[in-house]
Amino acid sequence: MRTTRRTVLKVIAGAGVAAATRPLFSYGATGGPPLKIGILAPRSGVAGTVGECGLRAALWAKDRANASGGILGRQVEFVVEEETNPKDTIQRLNKLVLQDKVDCVQGIVSSGVSLAMGPAAEDMKALTLFWDGTTQDGTEESMPHARYVFKSTDNECEAVMASLLAIKYWRGKFGTVAGVNPDYTYGRNNWAAFQALLKRFGVEHKVVAELWPKVGGLDLSSHVAALKAAKPDLVFSSMLFADLPIFMKQAHAAGLFETTKFAFPAAGWQHTALKNDFTPEGMIFGHNTLYFAYPNASPLQREFVKHYWDAYKDYPNWEAERAFFAFAAYKTAVEKAAKVKGGSFPDKEAIIDTLEGIEVESLGGKARYRKDHVADQIFYQGFTVHDPKYDFAILGNVEVRSAEKLQKPSGMTFKDWIANGHIEV
């Protein structure tokens, strides 16, 4: 890159301006060819709406960045590929890295895919920021020393929070529990976390049913019938795909809600489909890292939610926040790393070093990456209420917790953390 006098002056001026502005606007201007970010998100199927939400947020973040000069003066372009099953998604990753030669890969929503894709991305030395993917095998980290891959918060965060809320508010009020979790690694993680926490806090309980509906299965009547037969006091479910509203509908129709408590750590993905007429009040309901109607939301979140409504007549789920965080973290890291190197565009290794420990202002509040490449974010869960302003269930009482209190720390196994870690209800 030619460092002309004009460029140097621009950098100095830009730095001056940047010092006075908020972190999200670009720092200096190096100029140059467009920056390519590869996006891998589901476009169809049971996670289609989720992928779409994340993509919309990523586009918003990109347009905002481009409007103020891009990243270090380079405009940002997306190359979007579809996330489907692990094998095909890895091939799409190959294409993004080898053919499109993207500077960074962001995306991935399914734990099964991310678990398989992590090693592939590491092998290709492709800087990858997962939106919602982790590389947990069960509840344990399978890639503790990742260099090129940055992962989202551990799968157990939402399960731990929901469990803690259940213990805090409902201890002594339930004796039998049933689990209805999607039949894949994420569902298994969540259920394991729930049970481990009940055990750790000495909550007496009996598991009367453990159901594993097939991911994407649209016929849940057998599961609802099995649940009814088991008569649980509390149902814990990490269902989160398009089958969740179907389950609620059918469970409601079968009369399941009258005497049972519900804890749904991941229901927020489908929140607009969980209509008031079949979603009860008083459910523990998780919105992960973005609750669109949070009363104390930051101006950034308010701006985004308003934009989302104006553009799409819909309300975002937490995937938007994950996508925004990945983009913002990358942008901030590039700009910070550039400052260290006197303004020239940093190389991949420098960006990675800067990403470790970075903290940015994301839609849901302050978010950061730990040194071990796992994200640390703020989680929002609460109890559902029916508000006439919306035809779907929203939260009444909102609890806010930081992931530091909800996921195992670096280097510790889940079992150890549950047994010995500092966890407060």
Next chain:
Amino acid sequence: MKAAVWVGLGALAALAAAPLVLEPYPLTLLLQFFAYGLALLGLNLLFGYTGLLSFGQALFVALGAYSAAVCTRKLGWHSFELVLGVAVVVAVVVAVPIGLLCVRYVSIFFGMLTLAFGMLFHSFLFKFYLVTGGDGGMLVERPSLFGMRFAEMDKTMFLTRPFYWYALGLLAVGTVVMWRIVHSPFGLHLSAIRENARKAEYLGVEVRRLRLIAFVIASAFAAVGGTLLGVRTGLADPELAYWTHSGNLIFMTLLGGFSNFAGPLVGAGVFIFLQDSLMSFTQYWRLVLGVVLVVIVVLFPRGLVGLAQSLVARLLRRRRDAHAHRNA
């Protein structure tokens, strides 16, 4: 016939030279082509020559990939020669009982039985996740080729140079082996069975035994293809065994032309590159592929190779006629 050999050698040389000319991504696509080429050589023996349409061939492809995963990841056996051996043995061991059950039937029933077995395996891979890794699949680690680890190369380099040539070699060997099989008395008997099973039986051909052998050979080829796929992706996952994957295998065979030896190879190549370019071009690539399949089935049942052959024949005939006309 001679022409075919020259064409084959020419293709081999071009493919061998590809890594020096092409970018890494098209080379990974070619790797896929080698893998599917092998699987299809086997499927064509079963379908083109024996007349049995199996809707469960993907089962053996998956078996190959999972064998590679178990060997390299769980057992620590990284020698690719050993992995290939294990994959073939596993495929044969599974194919024999399934084959014994299936070859008693023909056409639809054979197709449905093989589909059921394929889906049974898919369900098993998915549900018994403690053993198989479930929906996330099982990782396949980098193998050593003839004892050489190439540790200093990164994955992409490994895949696009040493592993590429190894896979190309495997395909070449597989092609020669299949050629010999097809032109052997065994192969001729298979064609006879396809034409008219009862007559063949009357003439002393042991129909069931030969069908079983064809089934087992096809499964071995599919498994070898599966190991190549597993190494290339670095993963063995359950979707490899889903019935639509078997459907794609048949599509490829038909695309190239199943009554022809080279057909499946052409079909595999065209399908892979077609699918890849379509996927980047439009969301609606399934529609295009579907229409292509309709066109092939309705208008060009002998596939691309068949089409090419008839075009060539027509050209030659026209030239001969013109020649004769001139001399008349």
Next chain:
Amino acid sequence: MRTGTSRSERLDPFSLVISFLDILLGGVFHAAVLFLVAAGLQLVFGVQKIINLACGSFYALGAYTGISAVTWALAHGLPRGLFLFALIGAGLGLAVVGPPVEALLRTVYRRDEAFQLLLTFALVLIIEDVLRMIWGANPQELGNLYMHYGTVGKGALTVPAYNLLVIAAALLVAVGLGLFLKRTRFGRLLRATAEDRETSATLGVEVGRVYTVVFTLGTVLGTLGGALVVPTAAASLDMSVDLVVEAFAVVVIGGLGSIRGAVVGALAVGLMRAFAVSFMPEMEMLSIYLVVIAVLILRPAGLFGKAAA
């Protein structure tokens, strides 16, 4: 607040029976929908000897069209209680799809069965993307509309009335089809053509017309099944591919070409799944495949089938 039922409470015969009935009803509901699709498959196979891999695609088409039809009708003044008729209308209206598809299949009719199978596989791919083009890639659903008909029963045994309606509809179709095939002239024509095409043709039967009618009827059964099920669930693009396997299980168990077989097969698959989910979740689909394989080996014609191996 109930703190948990005691062991004796849970094991009392009354609640066991209720639970059993619950699971049974769930299984029967699923069986009703499966029957509709499988009956379509059976009809087409019985007469034309074609196995339609796109049966699941027609099912999905019915589901999506049903949603659009209901949404449109309600927006144009149809009273909520009559939404069922919008669905039935959608399912029946899709009959227009039958003749063109059948015409396409006719081009390969005389060829090897493999070609027919592959042509229907091509349809699976095409229809999926057509659905994607028209309705987008995200699952669609009708909210809680079906609860408009309320529930039947009290206390522990409550069932949505809609589910009972669907089961009743499937029964009606089963009986109706049976009567149609046995008692009406066209039905007898159908069976004759199925038995012996050539002779029927020489006897003056317009085989081509029969085929078109049969295929269309088969298609409509599939689209109707999809339209009827969609209010309780949702329409998604994966539906088509997933249903094929179950539909196949039904026709294999019941026997190719037999409507009675479709009833029995559907009940078998629906109930097996329902009970497996409650008692042996790992075996849910595995059990079905194992039964399919067992039937194919021990009695390849299925329970009521006529086709020889």
